[in-house]
Amino acid sequence: MVSYSNFDFLKGNYPELFLLATNAEDLIAIDPFAAMINIQKLMRGVIKMIVGNTGIVTSDHHMDGVIHSLWKNKLIEDDMYHIIREIELFDSRESEIIIDLSRVEHVFLRMYDVTVWFYKSYVNDAFVPNSFVNPVLKKTPPLVVKREKEKELPVQLINIDGTISKGEWIDSLKSLDNYVINHYENGERYEGQFVKELKHGRGIYTWQDGTVYIGHWNNDLEHGYGEKLYANGDVYRGYWKYGAFDAQGTYVWKNGQTYEGQWKDGLEHGYGTKTTTNGIKTRGLWNYGESKQE
Structure with a gap:
């Protein structure tokens, strides 16, 4: 189990999202498939929070349609839209699909950026995240919230x-x-x-x-x-x-x-x-x- 979570900032206001995020951190190195399931649940939870905070109304009740509506209404950026859709397309029923650890790690890092963006945009605009501790490589690379x-x-x-x-x-x-x-x-x-x-x-x-x-x-x-x-x-x-x-x-x-x-x-x-x-x-x-x- 990780002793420190990159998602500690969620603990007070969003304990359910915090649990999903820390589960992903714990699992990513030992069970990437299970980690992806938690990452997907985390993403869906964050999207629901964004929808709740923006008040956007969509007739499409499927998550992929909701994500598209957020993008179409310019509530999420293109690069965020792409990574969120990739996470949504992950199908946990397809156990034979190859799970590439490096790709899961990349998705996890990008989902962290999305979560930080959500928290800064809708909860605390003065929030400054700590340096990201990579649960796989066990080192601290510089955090890049905006794509280089x-x-x-x-x-x-x-x-x-x-x-x-x-x-x-x-x-x-x-x-x-x-x-x-x-x-x-x-x-x-x-x-x-x-x-x-x-x-x-x-x-x-x-x-x-x-x-x-x-x-x-x-x-x-x-x-x-x-x-x-x-x-x-x-x-x-x-x-x-x-x-x-x-x-x-x-x-x-x-x-x-x-x-x-x-x-x-x-x-x-x-x-x-x-x-x-x-x-x-x-x-x-x-x-x-x-x-x-x-």
């Missing part, structure tokens, strides 16, 4: 609004174990972790046609959380299972149509929302790509 200027990097990510920006996700690739840069004879390129001649861990692959995948890999297949920007302009952000869309994810077609929800074997499967180019929404259950609405 991004480095010039050769690979691009697509934002939720369709604009292109440099991806901070890849900034730490070179520090990972088994890091390589492979240039293939057909012009394709891979940068990231490589194990037994296979893409395995975190990495970026660029195909001949310009399609780019940025995310987690397992034995040469997309597996875990990742984002793929297709050459035709389509984008998928969410979870993968052995090369196919799985669990939770969002697909955005070039023409503006979207599907947000559950997937299986690369097809819409489970609860989801499909929005047409003219804004018509279809919510409900899907069965391997077919809508089950009455």
Whole structure:
């Protein structure tokens, strides 16, 4: 158990959030999967507090929709929106999804920044956080609440609004174990972790046609959380299972149509929302790509 919690400032006003945060701290080094469950609960609790303090009204009762409403109304910044959505997309039922400790640690650090921002914005604007004690590395790096200027990097990510920006996700690739840069004879390129001649861990692959995948890999297949920007302009952000869309994810077609929800074997499967180019929404259950609405 950690003797000191980075979230001690929550103890008085938000004991439930404090408990979730300290549970995540205790578990992150020994059980990253369980830590992610607590991080997700913490995130949802903070979002509810933000909604309660802003008084925003949304007709969407699903957390992903609430998060989107906060972002759309400029109540949370773009970088905060991205990390919160990634946490929300984590599906605790998918025990086979690879949990990368370094990624969980990154998410935990960013969730700390979000929580500090919430506390300063809605509870005590004079609050100054102590230096962050890393529960995994057992050292005290300087706290960065605001993101530093991004480095010039050769690979691009697509934002939720369709604009292109440099991806901070890849900034730490070179520090990972088994890091390589492979240039293939057909012009394709891979940068990231490589194990037994296979893409395995975190990495970026660029195909001949310009399609780019940025995310987690397992034995040469997309597996875990990742984002793929297709050459035709389509984008998928969410979870993968052995090369196919799985669990939770969002697909955005070039023409503006979207599907947000559950997937299986690369097809819409489970609860989801499909929005047409003219804004018509279809919510409900899907069965391997077919809508089950009455």
